[in-house]
Amino acid sequence: MTITYEWRGEFGNADVNVLHAEGFHHRVLDIDWRAQLDRHSLGWVCARDGDALVGFVNVAWDGGVHAFVLDTVVPAARRREGIGAALVAAAVAGARAAGCEWLHVDFDDELRPFYFDGCGFEPTAAGLIPLTG
Numbered sequence: 001m002t003i004t005y006e007w008r009g010e011f012g013n014a015d016v017n018v019l020h021a022e023g024f025h026h027r028v029l030d031i032d033w034r035a036q037l038d039r040h041s042l043g044w045v046c047a048r049d050g051d052a053l054v055g056f057v058n059v060a061w062d063g064g065v066h067a068f069v070l071d072t073v074v075p076a077a078r079r080r081e082g083i084g085a086a087l088v089a090a091a092v093a094g095a096r097a098a099g100c101e102w103l104h105v106d107f108d109d110e111l112r113p114f115y116f117d118g119c120g121f122e123p124t125a126a127g128l129i130p131l132t133g
Contacts, residue, residue, distance in 0.1 A: 009046030023073030
């Protein structure tokens with residue numbers, strides 16, 4: 001079946017919660033993704049194989065020219081098929097169409113090849129203050 005990618009696509013909270021739990025190795029939570037995204041996001045991209053949600057990425061923003069890729073996730077059984085890179089490409093297109101000038105992402109070191117080689121991000125200097133722990 002052909003995978004489709006939809007900017008601000010429809011989704012069920014339960015589907016995203018299950019996908020997020022698998023992708024980020026935590027128990028399934030009961031997050032109201034719709035309310036959260038409506039409050040804080042420029043958009044998001046849903047990848048579907050038929051009716052099945054096989055990928056998701058959130059694009060938060062500052063209300064101006066900066067957008068931020070968050071929560072890029074594809075189920076383990078579907079990784080290495082290009083779904084993640086296509087999700088990010090759709091996020092780039094959505095942010096560009098909205099007038100954003102910059103798309104930021106931060107990630108763990110093992111994802112460097114994905115974001116730099118697979119998605120076209122460039123390395124930059126950045127800072128971080130952990131607020132927990």
